Amino acid sequence: MSSAVSPLAPTDVPDMPAIAGVKLATAAAGIRYKNRTDVLLALLDPGTTVAGVFTLSKCPSAPVEWCRAKLKGGKARALVVNSGNANAFTGKTGKQSTALTAAIAAKAVGCKQDEIFLASTGVIGEPLDATKFDGVLEGLAGTAAPDDWMGAARAIMTTDTFPKVATATVKLGKAKVTISGMAKGAGMIAPDMATMLSFIFTDAPISAPALQALLKAGVEDTFNAVTIDGDTSTSDTLLAFATGAAAAKGAPKISRASDPRAKAFVKAFNAVLADLAEQVARDGEGARKLVEIIVEGAKSKPSARKIAMSIANSPLVKTAIAGEDANWGRVVMAVGKAGEPADRDKLSISFNGIRVASKGARDPSYDEAEVSEAMKAQKVQIKVALGLGKGRDRVLTCDLTKEYVAINGDYRS
Amino acid sequence: MSSAVSPLAPTDVPDMPAIAGVKLATAAAGIRYKNRTDVLLALLDPGTTVAGVFTLSKCPSAPVEWCRAKLKGGKARALVVNSGNANAFTGKTGKQSTALTAAIAAKAVGCKQDEIFLASTGVIGEPLDATKFDGVLEGLAGTAAPDDWMGAARAIMTTDTFPKVATATVKLGKAKVTISGMAKGAGMIAPDMATMLSFIFTDAPISAPALQALLKAGVEDTFNAVTIDGDTSTSDTLLAFATGAAAAKGAPKISRASDPRAKAFVKAFNAVLADLAEQVARDGEGARKLVEIIVEGAKSKPSARKIAMSIANSPLVKTAIAGEDANWGRVVMAVGKAGEPADRDKLSISFNGIRVASKGARDPSYDEAEVSEAMKAQKVQIKVALGLGKGRDRVLTCDLTKEYVAINGDYRS
The missing domain is CATH 3.60.70.12 (L-amino peptidase D-ALA esterase/amidase)
Known part of the structure; x- marks a missing residue:
């Protein structure tokens, strides 16, 4: 078990006032x-x-x-x-x-x-x-x-x-x-x-x-x-x-x-x-990166939530982030498996504000070095624009690291 | 990337006859x-x-x-x-x-x-x-x-x-x-x-x-x-x-x-x-154990499938198996989150034929040493009996190891 404080712990801890009663x-x-x-x-x-x-x-x-x-x-x-x-x-x-x-x-x-x-x-x-x-x-x-x-x-x-x-x-x-x-x-x-x-x-x-x-x-x-x-x-x-x-x-x-x-x-x-x-x-187990997933342009907010959760729970997306890879292919996969309305050819995907995919293909301006640099940040935002409607949602998760497996699998050895 | 053959690869490879046409x-x-x-x-x-x-x-x-x-x-x-x-x-x-x-x-x-x-x-x-x-x-x-x-x-x-x-x-x-x-x-x-x-x-x-x-x-x-x-x-x-x-x-x-x-x-x-x-x-990524999940006594076969898949896709169940731990608590969790009919107090769970939990609590005959030994096997069968009906299903998966994270997260480094 790791006992080190998560690198994502907040640095400012508020003064907690008394509450009457x-x-x-x-x-x-x-x-x-x-x-x-x-x-x-x-x-x-x-x-x-x-x-x-x-x-x-x-x-x-x-x-x-x-x-x-x-x-x-x-x-x-x-x-x-x-x-x-x-x-x-x-x-x-x-x-x-x-x-x-x-x-x-x-x-x-x-x-x-x-x-x-x-x-x-x-x-x-x-x-x-x-x-x-x-x-x-x-x-x-x-x-x-x-x-x-x-x-x-x-x-x-x-x-x-x-x-x-x-x-x-x-x-x-x-x-x-x-x-x-x-x-x-x-x-x-x-x-x-x-x-x-x-x-x-x-x-x-x-x-x-x-x-x-x-x-x-x-x-x-x-x-x-x-x-x-x-x-x-x-x-x-x-x-x-x-x-x-x-x-x-x-x-x-x-x-x-x-x-x-x-x-x-x-x-x-x-x-x-x-x-x-x-x-x-x-403080997610083994977390090294905080991941914010924003889905917009979905048919509805519940639809956006379902897609965002599909991305947030995808082991392949989470391991890619642990590997600091803006792997939009896995994001497409997670969008596709959510079962919600999505049109591959209208989809665009950004990592930390850099658009990596648009209209069903790699973004023409894609610059791997630029994206790789951006992925080193402690907070990674994945934004998916579906281009179908006005549904928007946001979920938070963390990356999936070997430490997660160690915390949850190694405790007996 | 690992290039070693999976330890779970079949040892017998069949002769493949020609097929006319x-x-x-x-x-x-x-x-x-x-x-x-x-x-x-x-x-x-x-x-x-x-x-x-x-x-x-x-x-x-x-x-x-x-x-x-x-x-x-x-x-x-x-x-x-x-x-x-x-x-x-x-x-x-x-x-x-x-x-x-x-x-x-x-x-x-x-x-x-x-x-x-x-x-x-x-x-x-x-x-x-x-x-x-x-x-x-x-x-x-x-x-x-x-x-x-x-x-x-x-x-x-x-x-x-x-x-x-x-x-x-x-x-x-x-x-x-x-x-x-x-x-x-x-x-x-x-x-x-x-x-x-x-x-x-x-x-x-x-x-x-x-x-x-x-x-x-x-x-x-x-x-x-x-x-x-x-x-x-x-x-x-x-x-x-x-x-x-x-x-x-x-x-x-x-x-x-x-x-x-x-x-x-x-x-x-x-x-x-x-x-x-x-x-x-x-040949699942990083697999070290083949995991068979059998759910019986569910309300229906589709209900049994949903519960079996919930167990099979649970990172916590899969990491426990990687750790050779008969962690039935995580199996209960996965049954509970499936959203299908389940009565905690009727549930029983076996690992490789050894009953570890029954009627909503740890099995009275539970012997940790015996169970730990059984979990060392290359194939792990988790059987969940719900005691509600005749629905039965079986799914296969593998454990979740650090190697999975390495294969899917480390390839850039």
Whole structure:
């Protein structure tokens, strides 16, 4: 396993302001790792609303099933996250584990079990011993404080090479509100699977249905537009919590996502999602290059998305980028296999702004030396213009390197 | 680029008998490679019928478009295949190239252009200079002979590490008929893309519509059930030719695929397809292990296929196998992401006959040492039982190794 920080890690880490109504605490519960924190407790003031989106896997983890069920209440008082064990594919034991964790947390926090939200990431198929939370969560509830966002982001890491946080402050009505979030990404947990977890907190007063609508719309072009290897975890979880504390400062209560007063808020909320999602791509397993794929001129946006994802998930495209080759032939291949409307003779393709193919053939101005130089950059943009309509989309991914294979295949040797 | 023969290459290479009505010849036309053959001409006696299936790519190569159009006539007198240049994404030039090649071939053979079939594999985006065939095809038409199947299979190779042939002899009515084929597989052509080409020949008298129906049905569980990396070439082509010469020996003319007299023939035909398809998987880029995925107990066969393909194309499953790890967690993940009906708590998973997971959790009898030993085998079978219905399917793939990344990413350095 590589422990070096990804060369694509952001160089600027933001100062993470406290959010009224949110307190954080972490501990080392010894779930799997030694000498590091592996439990996060986020305490949420009464009145906090919650929204969530989850993996589309037909075999979701026990915590995913727990959260889906509890989301109906719309209220949250605590979030408990552990790393080291995903509590996935653990049969009935898994369900018992979530129930026991929630019971321990509810007692520690002094709330209903239905107000506890859970996420787990780590090995799968091994029972999660929830008794390890006994005592630990009580202690955390006592020491939780508003500031340690980096510590929180670190406690939920598995093989992420850097903690991922993002924040934005924006006006809602006349009050300043803050949106802060953390994520863990598609670093593998030997010997198991990648999971994306992300948690967003705000002091803005947003009703649960409005928050759910915002989140659902917000992920579409952020987390849902990132792929590392096309594989989908059983545990992917994105939860958003709104404490409403800013109402005391005069922030208007938002009960519809379309409320015009929330326009700036929505923009900032989406920016936080986008920032975290990009950090996940930047920490893709073995990644050496961040790859942005833009498809335009498609029949529709969904069609553009499907083509962009076909390119982003193509092992041949990804290995070519690792090899710093503007291999537009593989891009054509990936466009062709997407099954979406495409006309070979109208297609044009650029790498980092240099057009390499147009109208169904190599661009007349193609200069291999120029393109090769451009491909050395850490960020590679592939732009495909289909020339058919107005559909446009953008997805992020990373290259496919030998390091990816080593991380995911060599851990036993 | 690796030039070592795949460790998965078959050890037994069959003697390839002549097929009445088929003559083969190869030449070095210098299309791209030096010191090797790169053109194959297959001469077919008058009356030969033809069928074909092609890539589903929306951006097919010029030869694919040529063949699709000519298939309507149902008659073939010659097949011309070149390696080194795929004549794909070459715009109008590509179309002119196929027309010129067909014109040269038709003149050399003495037939209509509509009876010439073409396939090209190699770099894409570079114009194919069809004038290189001038003179060459005429010479080949003069020297073509019934025997050199291995030479033919070699001339169509790109980065394949071994030539791929298969043959079967079977009774049709009271006459012995032969089915022989060759394929080239998913070896990369630096700096471009994998292409699967395969050509099947028989002396059986089969009408073009019957042959088309047989071929379409036959690929379903053979070539269509093989995946290397989920990427689809613009050039994949499988053509079948039936000379009908065995009619002179008393073989009945088959004009419907469902003709009961053709039962043994169909079985042998499918066996040749299956043999060639497996060889393609055995020559997957960087492959060290042949992987057979069996999904049973699905709601339907198409559902089983979708799940099997999701497993077969999962980079995480494929890297685990490269690492000789029976990582059933990743198999669960791949089942879950397929989007098909699956009940986590009914799922069981075996690796090489050893059950590692059952009823939604690790199998109680799981013995890591035993499983690890089994994973060292060159062939790994993953069996997933869903416990939902009677749908069953099987696909072949190979592992994902660092060598794959090297072949596809390192060629420029």
